[in-house]
Amino acid sequence: MITGERMAAVDENAAALGVPRKQLMESSGHAVARAVRDVAEPGASVTIVAGRGNNGGDAFVAVRFLEAYDVTTLLLGRGDRIGTAIARENWDALQQADYDTREVADSSEFSLPASDIVVDAMLGTGISGELREPAATAADAINDADATVVSVDVPSGFDAEAGEHADTGVVADHVVTFHDTKPGLENLKAEITVADIGIPAAAERFVGPGDVTLARPDGREGRPYVIGGGPYTGAPALAAQAALRASAELAFVAAPETVSREIQGYSEDLIVQPYESEVLTPDVAEDLLETAQQYDNAVVLGPGLGTDEDTLAAAKQFLESFTGRVVVDADALEVVPDLETEATLICTPNRGELARMGGPDTDDLAAVAAEIEAFAAELGHVVLAKGGTDVITDGERTRLSRSGTVGMKVGGTGDTLAGIVAALLEHADPLEAAAAAAHVNGLAGERLAATEGHGFLASELLEEIPAVLWGKSDV
Numbered sequence: 271m272i273t274g275e276r277m278a279a280v281d282e283n284a285a286a287l288g289v290p291r292k293q294l295m296e297s298s299g300h301a302v303a304r305a306v307r308d309v310a311e312p313g314a315s316v317t318i319v320a321g322r323g324n325n326g327g328d329a330f331v332a333v334r335f336l337e338a339y340d341v342t343t344l345l346l347g348r349g350d351r352i353g354t355a356i357a358r359e360n361w362d363a364l365q366q367a368d369y370d371t372r373e374v375a376d377s378s379e380f381s382l383p384a385s386d387i388v389v390d391a392m393l394g395t396g397i398s399g400e401l402r403e404p405a406a407t408a409a410d411a412i413n414d415a416d417a418t419v420v421s422v423d424v425p426s427g428f429d430a431e432a433g434e435h436a437d438t439g440v441v442a443d444h445v446v447t448f449h450d451t452k453p454g455l456e457n458l459k460a461e462i463t464v465a466d467i468g469i470p471a472a473a474e475r476f477v478g479p480g481d482v483t484l485a486r487p488d489g490r491e492g493r494p495y496v497i498g499g500g501p502y503t504g505a506p507a508l509a510a511q512a513a514l515r516a517s518a519e520l521a522f523v524a525a526p527e528t529v530s531r532e533i534q535g536y537s538e539d540l541i542v543q544p545y546e547s548e549v550l551t552p553d554v555a556e557d558l559l560e561t562a563q564q565y566d567n568a569v570v571l572g573p574g575l576g577t578d579e580d581t582l583a584a585a586k587q588f589l590e591s592f593t594g595r596v597v598v599d600a601d602a603l604e605v606v607p608d609l610e611t612e613a614t615l616i617c618t619p620n621r622g623e624l625a626r627m628g629g630p631d632t633d634d635l636a637a638v639a640a641e642i643e644a645f646a647a648e649l650g651h652v653v654l655a656k657g658g659t660d661v662i663t664d665g666e667r668t669r670l671s672r673s674g675t676v677g678m679k680v681g682g683t684g685d686t687l688a689g690i691v692a693a694l695l696e697h698a699d700p701l702e703a704a705a706a707a708a709h710v711n712g713l714a715g716e717r718l719a720a721t722e723g724h725g726f727l728a729s730e731l732l733e734e735i736p737a738v739l740w741g742k743s744d745v
């Protein structure tokens with residue numbers, strides 16, 4: 271099962287792997303033609319009702335595979351208003367090769383020719399809300415017609431994110447859906463065919479530009495709360511600054527007063543909240559919990575906290591009472607395996623931390639991705655295992671991020687990663703936020719490596735984050 275949103279991400283990843291969308295459209299169109307051939311003998315009359323998106327584009331391709339049929343193609347709108355280049359190219363090809371095509375300017379002009387088959391290619395996964403005109407009129411006519419209706423990808427009017435049908439939508443007899451079934455299709459009376467359109471498995475498995483698009487912030491949102499610092503001061507500052515670079519509105523750092531000035535000294539952009547103690551203690555954790563619950567911040571727990579016994583007890587206590595989202599990093603990770611918590615945790619262990627938590631102990635994380643997935647399932651939390659290839663899993667879904675360079679072994683890159691995860695949590699679900707963050711952090715390193723070789727610093731990653739997130743996502 272795949273949502274329309276995720277499908278678009280996978281499709282973008284496929285393009286980055288060298289399989290562009292136009293190629294997928296060719297496969298989709300071929301699959302639609304096969305479905306028509308399955309329900310009608312050669313010579314049968316086929317009317318294609320196409321919209322101006324890629325759903326229509328799939329049907330334009332199908333026309334070329336249906337030479338043995340009597341095909342008429344109706345486009346809702348004008349050809350020069352087709353929304354995507356690849357759909358327009360396929361429409362133009364039909365014009366140049368003299369296929370029977372007609373443009374329908376508005377609903378008053380719409381009339382459905384009597385035909386054996388109607389191919390419904392008005393709207394696919396790009397729909398929002400009830401059908402607008404002329405699609406609504408066309409849907410009524412299709413539903414009233416005596417033809418077998420084959421819908422492309424989803425029946426037009428069906429929302430593939432929510433799995434809901436618009437009141438005005440097409441009622442299909444057959445649906446040819448692509449790559450994987452979509453939420454809610456199984457509740458329809460239609461016969462569903464899932465067509466393989468040649469998307470490489472790697473486009474789902476490896477984090478790519480599509481995953482970044484999916485998690486990309488479209489504004490400033492979120493106020494991550496970094497609980498860190500004590501024995502170390504750089505780590506919490508890096509995490510908080512990375513969150514700001516990745517779209518957080520504000521970034522708070524709760525730290526011992528003995529080091530709070532030092533942390534503030536690294537950056538005037540942070541809001542540092544000192545507490546009276548040299549390290550995090552259970553008493554302090556209780557106060558911090560109140561603040562975190564009140565503001566519903568995403569929390570980053572761990573950077574620079576140290577392993578004082580009191581600190582670990584405090585981290586455990588915090589996590590057991592908190593009910594929000596926490597990125598757990600560094601020293602705080604070791605309390606996770608014994609926790610009882612309602613919080614949503616995203617654990618970001620490196621190799622050693624993963625092993626100490628009870629997960630696999632290896633340099634080659636990709637080779638043990640299935641074990642890490644099982645480990646995350648057992649924990650009941652998202653695990654982002656950091657290595658040459660990062661493994662990101664929620665125990666059911668697993669993604670691998672190959673971005674990054676050896677220069678990222680430098681201290682502090684895990685802290686920037688934790689901050690990016692916290693920021694993206696405002697825009698994406700925990701697994702998607704973690705996967706995109708891992709990719710973004712690695713790409714930021716790759717940008718630096720282009721000029722600095724292996725000699726760059728974690729603090730320099732910070733400035734690269736915006737370009738990776740909002741600029742061209744391929745370096």
Ligand SMILES: NC(=O)C1=CN([C@@H]2O[C@H](COP(=O)(O)OP(=O)(O)OC[C@H]3O[C@@H](n4cnc5c(N)ncnc54)[C@H](O)[C@@H]3O)[C@@H](O)[C@H]2O)[C@@H](O)CC1
Pocket residue numbers: 277278280281291294295298321322323324325326327328353354392393394395396397398399400401402403405422423424448467
């Ligand atoms: N990986 C993929 O995502 C692939 C997608 N393909 C096809 O592309 C489709 C998605 O294409 P698009 O994203 O271009 O979107 P659609 O073709 O679903 O439609 C987008 C168009 O519909 C209009 N629209 C949106 N809501 C409307 C409403 N309520 N009433 C009337 N018009 C409305 C929009 O303004 C836009 O012009 C898929 O369903 C599938 O058929 C395939 O070509 C191959 C691969």
Ligand SMILES: [K+]
Pocket residue numbers: 325390391392393394421422423424425426
């Ligand atoms: K459709």
